[in-house]
Amino acid sequence: MTASTLPHLVVIGGGFAGLWATRALAGSPMRITLVDRCNHHLFQPLLYQVATAGLSSPDIAAPLRHILRKQRNVEVRLAEVRDISAADKRVLLEDGSWIDFDYLLLASGATHAYFGHDEWARHAPGLKTLDDALQLRRHLLLAFERAEAEPDPVKRAAWLNFAIVGGGPTGVELAGTLAEIARHTLTNEFRNINPSDARVRLIEAGPRVLSSFPEDLSEKARRQLQKLGVEVSTGTPVTQIDESGYRLGEEFIAARTVVWAAGVAASPLAKSLGVPLDRAGRVQVQADLSVPGYPDIFVAGDLASVQQDGKPVPGVAPAAKQMGRHVAHAIRARLANKPAPAFRYKDYGNLATIGRMAAIVHFGKLKLSGMLAWWFWLAAHVFFLIGFRNRLVVLLNWAWAYWSYQRGARIILGRDEEDQARSTRQA
Numbered sequence: 001m002t003a004s005t006l007p008h009l010v011v012i013g014g015g016f017a018g019l020w021a022t023r024a025l026a027g028s029p030m031r032i033t034l035v036d037r038c039n040h041h042l043f044q045p046l047l048y049q050v051a052t053a054g055l056s057s058p059d060i061a062a063p064l065r066h067i068l069r070k071q072r073n074v075e076v077r078l079a080e081v082r083d084i085s086a087a088d089k090r091v092l093l094e095d096g097s098w099i100d101f102d103y104l105l106l107a108s109g110a111t112h113a114y115f116g117h118d119e120w121a122r123h124a125p126g127l128k129t130l131d132d133a134l135q136l137r138r139h140l141l142l143a144f145e146r147a148e149a150e151p152d153p154v155k156r157a158a159w160l161n162f163a164i165v166g167g168g169p170t171g172v173e174l175a176g177t178l179a180e181i182a183r184h185t186l187t188n189e190f191r192n193i194n195p196s197d198a199r200v201r202l203i204e205a206g207p208r209v210l211s212s213f214p215e216d217l218s219e220k221a222r223r224q225l226q227k228l229g230v231e232v233s234t235g236t237p238v239t240q241i242d243e244s245g246y247r248l249g250e251e252f253i254a255a256r257t258v259v260w261a262a263g264v265a266a267s268p269l270a271k272s273l274g275v276p277l278d279r280a281g282r283v284q285v286q287a288d289l290s291v292p293g294y295p296d297i298f299v300a301g302d303l304a305s306v307q308q309d310g311k312p313v314p315g316v317a318p319a320a321k322q323m324g325r326h327v328a329h330a331i332r333a334r335l336a337n338k339p340a341p342a343f344r345y346k347d348y349g350n351l352a353t354i355g356r357m358a359a360i361v362h363f364g365k366l367k368l369s370g371m372l373a374w375w376f377w378l379a380a381h382v383f384f385l386i387g388f389r390n391r392l393v394v395l396l397n398w399a400w401a402y403w404s405y406q407r408g409a410r411i412i413l414g415r416d417e418e419d420q421a422r423s424t425r426q427a
């Protein structure tokens with residue numbers, strides 16, 4: 001077969017599912033086009049470190065072209081996919097061009113959900129992409145600068161009030177790290193404020209934080225957070241968020257920083273397949289991860305709704321990688337005219353970090369918390385980073401941050417609406 005007559009697989013999304021599927025098809029007799037709207041693969045589990053100035057963007061992201069440079073059967077395309085025609089077997093790109101496929105893997109992941117309050121997005125940004133993390137980093141660092149320059153004590157307090165909505169792993173990591181920054185990193189740097197006066201509040205509407213862990217570990221996480229200086233509020237949802245603060249129960253709290261770490265919604269591309277979706281908008285796939293009625297179209301990662309033993313497979317990186325590899329296996333089986341096997345998720349355990357030397361780990365019967373859990377978490381996260389450079393740089397950064405409490409990426413870049421309004425007022 002010439003290259004152009006080989007079966008053509010289009011992969012949408014170079015995240016964990018898409019990239020792991022693509023790599024697993026190295027050497028297979030097929031052409032692969034990997035389309036992503038970003039030029040990089042992102043290690044989302046360490047995104048909060050970029051948002052809190054501990055790591056820089058290239059430490060946790062690598063260009064897709066570079067990762068796949070040696071895989072000759074892949075072409076990388078930087079483009080946003082706008083639509084999918086499942087019946088005609090083609091996808092529509094943002095520039096109006098179409099790409100035909102024989103097989104499709106849709107792995108475009110998830111985005112933020114504001115539970116019907118999309119107007120909150122402006123005042124409570126979420127954390128999903130490197131752009132989100134860099135904007136958040138800027139906002140967090142500026143909050144201390146604005147507080148330093150603010151003579152009115154009430155307004156100053158609002159700048160030093162930080163709320164994180166959502167007590168899952170991302171919310172916990174952000175709250176713990178922010179409290180450490182306020183209490184340790186910024187010591188002695190300001191003249192008019194004491195950064196450790198900052199109030200960091202973690203808000204969870206459910207009864208406990210880190211609800212995917214057993215109750216005793218989740219309680220230990222709460223205690224570790226409180227030790228770091230985080231106020232943990234559970235059992236009451238936020239009912240209002242605007243530019244001046246948020247409402248929790250009867251109380252309105254003036255706060256200039258609210259971060260959203262609560263809801264996840266499926267990528268809107270799922271809808272274009274025209275097949276049954278679950279309540280979060282994810283595609284209800286068949287046992288082999290193909291789409292009902294379209295045996296050559298697969299969905300994997302956060303966008304796939306998979307039930308196993310009566311429970312949903314979680315939206316985590318290991319599940320996405322396993323699904324990606326499975327799709328590669330299923331496509332190879334199709335090419336060989338063999339039946340595709342059913343997907344089975346292998347759960348290797350659950351870990352979450354809280355702050356410096358504070359984490360929890362749950363692996364089968366093994367439950368760890370505190371320093372030992374943190375070393376475990378560190379080893380796992382550094383090991384799974386793509387590329388030797390990233391691993392080495394991240395380890396060195398962490399070693400430095402550990403001894404000095406410093407965060408190496410505390411550089412404020414760009415201008416926001418507030419800066420522009422100030423310039424206009426002064427002009």
Ligand SMILES: Cc1cc2nc3c(=O)[nH]c(=O)nc-3n(C[C@H](O)[C@H](O)[C@H](O)COP(=O)(O)OP(=O)(O)OC[C@H]3O[C@@H](n4cnc5c(N)ncnc54)[C@H](O)[C@@H]3O)c2cc1C
Nearest residue numbers: 013015016017037044045081108109301302315316317320
């Ligand atoms: C802040 C944060 C922290 C996390 N922490 C952990 C953790 O500690 N441990 C853990 O296991 N999991 C964690 N997760 C979850 C984990 O990152 C996801 O489960 C995993 O990334 C899902 O992989 P995926 O391939 O389905 O999607 P993603 O990795 O999100 O990749 C989707 C890709 O699709 C691309 N894309 C989307 N739409 C389009 C389009 N229209 N056109 C072209 N390209 C498109 C995106 O640019 C992206 O590259 C975290 C997630 C976040 C956001």
